[in-house]
Amino acid sequence: MINKISASVAEALSGIEDGATVLIGGFGTAGIPNELIDGLIEQGARELTVVNNNAGNADAGLAALLKTGRVRKIICSFPRQADSWVFDELYRAGQIELELVPQGNLAERLRAAGAGVGAFFTPTGFGTELALNADGTPKETRRIDGKDYVLEYPIHGDVALIKAEAGDRWGNLLYRKAARNFGPVMATAARRTIATVHEILELGAIDPETIVTPGIFVSKIVKIERVATQAGGFKQA
Amino acid sequence: MSHYTKRSKQELAQRVAQDIFDGAYVNLGIGQPTLVANYLPAGIEVVLHSENGILGMGAAPATGSEDYDLINAGKQPVTLLPGGSFFHHADSFAMMRGGHLDISVLGAFQVSATGDLANWSTGEAGAIPAVGGAMDLAVGAKQTWVMMDLLTKKGESKVVSACSYPLTGIACVKRIYSDLATLECTPDGLRLIDKVEGLEHAELERLVGLPVAI
Numbered sequence: 001m002i003n004k005i006s007a008s009v010a011e012a013l014s015g016i017e018d019g020a021t022v023l024i025g026g027f028g029t030a031g032i033p034n035e036l037i038d039g040l041i042e043q044g045a046r047e048l049t050v051v052n053n054n055a056g057n058a059d060a061g062l063a064a065l066l067k068t069g070r071v072r073k074i075i076c077s078f079p080r081q082a083d084s085w086v087f088d089e090l091y092r093a094g095q096i097e098l099e100l101v102p103q104g105n106l107a108e109r110l111r112a113a114g115a116g117v118g119a120f121f122t123p124t125g126f127g128t129e130l131a132l133n134a135d136g137t138p139k140e141t142r143r144i145d146g147k148d149y150v151l152e153y154p155i156h157g158d159v160a161l162i163k164a165e166a167g168d169r170w171g172n173l174l175y176r177k178a179a180r181n182f183g184p185v186m187a188t189a190a191r192r193t194i195a196t197v198h199e200i201l202e203l204g205a206i207d208p209e210t211i212v213t214p215g216i217f218v219s220k221i222v223k224i225e226r227v228a229t230q231a232g233g234f235k236q237a
Numbered sequence: 238m239s240h241y242t243k244r245s246k247q248e249l250a251q252r253v254a255q256d257i258f259d260g261a262y263v264n265l266g267i268g269q270p271t272l273v274a275n276y277l278p279a280g281i282e283v284v285l286h287s288e289n290g291i292l293g294m295g296a297a298p299a300t301g302s303e304d305y306d307l308i309n310a311g312k313q314p315v316t317l318l319p320g321g322s323f324f325h326h327a328d329s330f331a332m333m334r335g336g337h338l339d340i341s342v343l344g345a346f347q348v349s350a351t352g353d354l355a356n357w358s359t360g361e362a363g364a365i366p367a368v369g370g371a372m373d374l375a376v377g378a379k380q381t382w383v384m385m386d387l388l389t390k391k392g393e394s395k396v397v398s399a400c401s402y403p404l405t406g407i408a409c410v411k412r413i414y415s416d417l418a419t420l421e422c423t424p425d426g427l428r429l430i431d432k433v434e435g436l437e438h439a440e441l442e443r444l445v446g447l448p449v450a451i
Binding site for chain 2: 185
């Protein structure tokens with residue numbers, strides 16, 4: 001029998017190793033798997049590479065994970081924000097490596113990883129500073145039908161931590177509004193995907209026409225309570 | 238000496254909105270471009286796209302009915318119109334990169350006469366860089382429009398022969414909507430679309446510091 005339901009966050013996160021690449025979903029207040037990030041802090045894995053759109057806000061969630069000093073490198077599109085002081089300090093002190101990626105290239109590099117694509121040519125970033133490798137050498141480029149492209153490689157995760165709305169024991173997932181954001185694409189890009197859900201439904205209860213992430217991309221689901229706050233990504237009307 | 242009045246931020250938003258057509262799929266960038274939504278002509282249907290996975294984005298919700306799972310790219314609560322849809326990030330950026338969006342409206346630090354755009358970084362030493370969706374928005378839509386003041390606070394033209402700030406995209410801007418004039422960027426340089434009343438052509442060229450073809 002397939003049963004991907006975990007009894008607890010701690011159980012779902014067990015076995016994440018030092019040096020892992022961790023894909024973390026979320027954009028703004030929506031879709032951040034805060035309970036899983038807190039669980040990862042508790043779990044204690046070190047020397048992590050984290051992939052997220054941002055680099056943490058204020059002092060909770062991803063910012064709290066950064067503050068533990070266990071993140072070696074972050075791959076993101078928009079680290080600098082009014083309340084990204086934890087990242088800012090680590091970055092200025094040279095204690096964290098940053099790989100800045102245009103947001104669409106970030107999404108597509110994750111998609112490529114999930115789809116088994118070895119690399120892809122994208123117009124985004126051509127002729128800019130972000131078409132350079134970390135060592136300052138130019139990335140490979142090509143002109144195709146008169147248009148210029150940069151070669152970008154996939155981002156594979158060892159584990160993806162995402163927030164969904166509802167799921168079943170096969171791991172099929174539904175999302176809520178713009179909290180979907182990076183969830184479905186990160187789920188495909190990691191060897192192991194752990195999703196929080198607010199509801200666990202009986203197998204067959206989700207209309208198969210509406211399943212957004214099929215269970216093949218999901219390893220574990222954990223039920224969490226709704227938090228009626230902005231940070232929880234949900235506010236009761 | 239020309240006697241003219243600059244377009245206010247609202248008038249500029251209205252000027253941009255006037256060129257948005259019925260049935261257009263449009264992404265309005267963070268900041269000033271967001272204002273354009275308030276001036277879309279009556280009687281037309283425009284579908285607003287938000288990079289975080291929304292088509293058919295509506296106005297801000299009433300106080301008290303905010304839903305923090307329903308936010309725009311600037312992370313402010315929004316609403317969804319009937320017919321609207323949600324999708325993941327890779328699909329959202331495929332809509333841009335794949336040329337499905339009709340119009341992308343962005344702010345800018347500088348635009349070159351041939352349409353190079355600089356709007357993500359001032360290149361200041363020690364500053365923490367952040368790019369977000371700027372580069373994808375610049376190169377993906379069928380038409381990229383820039384909305385900005387023509388001059389910096391110091392009076393220097395933001396329309397230049399070559400950008401001195403780090404580039405966001407090359408030859409990607411089609412039109413510049415500014416407080417003094419609307420200009421088209423072409424491979425041969427700038428072309429005038431319109432200018433505020435009373436601004437003489439010679440004075441506009443003096444301010445821009447570049448030839449503006451009529």
